[in-house]
């Protein structure tokens with residue numbers, strides 16, 4: 001799959017425009033309230049600037065008390081109104097912020113769930129997803145995804161105030177304006193250089209962080225607790241953790257040194273800026289070039305002007321930092337995601353067992369030196385039950401993932417009733433398969449919901465119960481007070497239950513039954529089962545597979561006997577093919593493996609020696 005060709009760093013403006021667009025789409029109320037806050041803020045700044053000068057002018061200008069009270073009262077009333085409205089907008093925005101954050105987080109989850117499995121599995125994609133996720137984390141009380149539009153609005157408001165105050169100050173000296181603006185520019189450049197440095201070294205941090213989390217998770221994982229104690233792994237884990245922690249600390253120290261240098265330059269520039277401006281004003285006042293009210297107005301304007309510059313820089317600064325995170329979010333969201341050409345309809349193939357053809361299919365994992373599967377040509381006839389066997393690492397699971405559309409062949413074509421798999425929409429294609437994978441994943445839903453993969457009211461309860469019982473969970477259901485409404489996972493649901501490995505595997509079988517897809521795939525489903533349960537699964541499989549095309553993977557060769565055909569994979573290619581009897585008669589690898597497995601059950605066998 002082609003990687004994104006866009007630059008990882010997106011401009012601040014681009015991210016701000018993107019954020020406003022997302023806001024308009026997800027929470028339009030936030031956008032309009034935020035926009036209304038801008039003119040209000042400018043009005044308030046103007047009123048606050050005028051107030052002291054107005055008081056001085058009324059007092060020193062010989063106005064009547066009534067005139068002064070009316071003028072000052074009107075301006076005060078306007079100020080209070082603007083403050084009230086501004087705070088009202090702020091409250092609404094704060095409430096809307098979590099909605100906006102929730103909207104973007106759900107977009108991220110949707111993208112992750114819909115993404116092509118092969119792309120999602122890559123380490124690079126997982127790192128990108130992690131970084132995108134961090135954009136919605138609360139950091140120092142702020143969420144980067146919300147910070148960009150918030151701070152951009154702050155920047156616009158302060159820029160308008162800056163223009164207003166600048167126009168007032170330019171009446172004294174355009175030079176003053178140039179001095180104040182130059183100082184702001186130097187400040188901005190410092191901030192920009194720091195942010196770029198942080199962004200460039202961030203990949204290193206993510207890598208260290210990911211490894212730190214992994215080691216820490218494994219050290220605390222209860223499943224690993226036995227191995228840690230018995231194999232004395234604690235020292236090993238502790239040293240690995242310390243080493244990674246040292247690397248992380250060194251990274252932070254390098255960053256902090258840069259930050260400190262930037263702050264020192266910043267401080268020096270502020271000192272020069274304010275010192276110069278106030279000196280000029282004092283000189284003019286002493287020379288009598290300014291009236292008292294003008295002095296008050298310009299003095300307030302200079303300090304206001306400096307505040308706006310400070311606010312703009314701080315908004316810019318915060319926006320830059322947050323913008324890097326928004327870039328991460330966007331980069332993940334814009335990862336290319338092909339969804340098949342979509343002209344074929346899976347519905348046409350759902351009502352019958354389809355024929356599946358692997359036509360010279362090869363597959364190589366990203367970065368691998370060799371193909372894991374090479375030039376596989378295989379046809380699963382409509383309604384045929386095929387067993388796939390082979391040693392560990394032969395490529396069986398990889399073949400299943402290709403068949404189910406989780407991977408795309410590196411070369412060659414997989415066809416369903418003659419239609420290339422790439423011509424289906426991905427979701428549509430997935431509807432054709434009901435796989436039961438080796439690894440079992442159950443979440444904290446009820447048994448019925450898990451079997452149906454649906455939320456409560458959408459579950460066909462009769463069908464769910466039938467499937468759970470058919471998968472061998474009947475006795476379990478009868479023993480549970482809440483039957484199939486019992487929730488899994490004790491940690492989340494206090495009255496939940498934990499299933500044994502075998503029971504969980506049966507639950508996965510029930511899920512495949514409920515889906516009732518025309519192609520059934522079982523990838524080593526009996527690994528966790530006791531002999532009785534294993535036998536039940538074979539019986540169950542035989543019943544489930546009736547009328548469907550099916551692929552069955554098992555290391556227990558005896559279990560493949562009820563399949564129509566057995567295919568043996570070796571080194572990524574098909575080494576042998578036939579029925580159990582013909583393969584035994586051929587005396588090849590299948591026969592050898594079968595003999596090794598079955599000899600332990602021969603009376604008198606003692607590990608290679610007959611008694």
Ligand SMILES: Nc1ncnc2c1ncn2[C@@H]1O[C@H](COP(=O)(O)OP(=O)(O)OP(=O)(O)O)[C@@H](O)[C@H]1O
Nearest residue numbers: 121365366372390391392393394395396397398399
């Ligand atoms: N995600 C992956 N990335 C890179 N290589 C992989 C990945 N998954 C599997 N492999 C490699 O591909 C080869 C085939 O793996 P696969 O899981 O398909 O074998 P298998 O026949 O199902 O093995 P087993 O019987 O142990 O389940 C192995 O060498 C494995 O290391």
